[in-house]
Amino acid sequence: MERHYAVMGDPIQHSLSPWMHNAGYEALGLDAEYQRFRVEASHLAEAVKGLRALGFSGWNVTLPHKENIVSLLDTLTPQAQRAGAVNTVKIHEGQLIGHNTDGDGFVRSVEEELHGFEGKKAVLLGAGGASKGIALALAEQGMCLHILNRTPEKAKGLAQAIEREGGTASTGEFAPGDWLKDVDLLVQTTSVGLHRESFPFSLEGISKQALVVDIIFNPMETAFLKEAKKLGCRTHNGLEMLLYQGALAWEFWLGGQAPVKEMRQALKNQLFKGMFNKG
Ligand SMILES: NC(=O)c1ccc[n+]([C@@H]2O[C@H](COP(=O)([O-])OP(=O)(O)OC[C@H]3O[C@@H](n4cnc5c(N)ncnc54)[C@H](OP(=O)(O)O)[C@@H]3O)[C@@H](O)[C@H]2O)c1
Missing domain, CATH: 3.40.50.10860 (Leucine Dehydrogenase, chain A, domain 1)
Structure with missing residues (x-):
């Protein structure tokens, strides 16, 4: 049938x-x-x-x-x-x-390269619909989250939602900072780059150990991902x-x-x- x-x-x-x-x-x-x-x-x-x-x-x-x-x-x-x-x-x-399946789909897409989630640091850029699913699923895996969004109230709301579910989350300014040095997973979830525009700030100083993901897949390599790759990080786009x-x-x-x-x-x-x- x-x-x-x-x-x-x-x-x-x-x-x-x-x-x-x-x-x-x-x-x-x-x-x-x-x-x-x-x-x-x-x-x-x-x-x-x-x-x-x-x-x-x-x-x-x-x-x-x-x-x-x-x-x-x-x-x-x-x-x-x-x-x-x-x-x-x-x-x-x-x-x-x-x-x-959005959040768990993201988890599956990075698990092979991340080699475990528990206690590792994830920084999320953006706090829209896609970010929410990803953040909740990563927190459930035991990652510590740091959320940066252009509109800070939305990042705070998402961090509170994560803490209500028993996860760990903090927020910060949508800008470069100390977080770049010890991030294990950096996820770009804003719509910046969909029209090939450059990202609002540079990733200069990012840990080379970081896995950097841009959830945009068309274009296949945003300016954000290009910079992360140039700085020595492993990268992948949103196709996975x-x-x-x-x-x-x-x-x-x-x-x-x-x-x-x-x-x-x-x-x-x-x-x-x-x-x-x-x-
Ligand atoms: N790979 C996949 O399977 C998949 C699945 C879903 C979505 N996506 C992609 O994910 C992206 C976001 O989707 P969404 O559904 O989460 O959208 P959304 O709910 O509208 O959220 C948009 C996010 O982008 C931020 N943003 C927009 N323009 C910005 C700018 N100029 N500077 C800084 N931040 C900006 C917004 O910040 P504010 O809160 O400050 O406005 C918000 O955090 C889209 O590109 C979409 O194509 C991919």
Whole structure:
């Protein structure tokens, strides 16, 4: 029996998820299909009803629906409860279950290079939606967090949320500082760099031991990542986070292990194609 999955959001035309998931189904010979749907905010409830009526087994949720969909679901997993947001829905025995794989996807994307999380220092630049999921998941792994955001109140709010969950978090000025010397993991979660603009401050003096991640993947190397690489740090972009949030959604729906090698290749192929299409 063919299974149906999808991603809903607005805008959605640039989503790479269909390529990633369909390549995974093909690799394992599964009778399944993944589509994308543009759903305006005012039509979210109707879209949820519609996908259920059409027999979809599950779907991903992206901006602007991640928080608004919560009240339309029957239950939430602990990850979705903690984040207060849902990026994956599964229909199980008629129940709509909301889950969130963003934070754990990020954790999986860095675990091989970080060699353990407990007691290590993570600095997060930015305190928006993506930062929240990542911060909560890293704190759960036992990392000590330092959060810097252009609007300091948002960093403070996020640090308080982490402490309420039993984690350790501090905040500081959105600027270079002593934190550069002993950071183990630096995560750039702001939208600066999406349009190839330079980062507001330099990373001069950063520990060469640091793993530096920019969660932007298009462009594949932001000015921020280029500088970190030049300063001798290991770097990677946001493609791995996208891959592993998708792999964890797959595993939530289908069980077993997602074919990450094929899914990663499909993401890269599609990104390269997009670059050529831009001309
Ligand atoms: N790899 C992935 O799978 C993945 C997943 C989700 C998101 N992302 C990327 O993550 C980025 C953030 O997404 P989001 O959903 O968290 O967005 P968001 O909720 O709108 O948050 C935006 C963040 O960027 C900061 N910011 C924006 N412009 C800035 C500037 N000129 N200088 C300094 N800080 C600035 C904001 O600071 P203020 O609070 O001061 O406004 C805020 O911290 C986007 O680039 C998105 O593409 C990647």
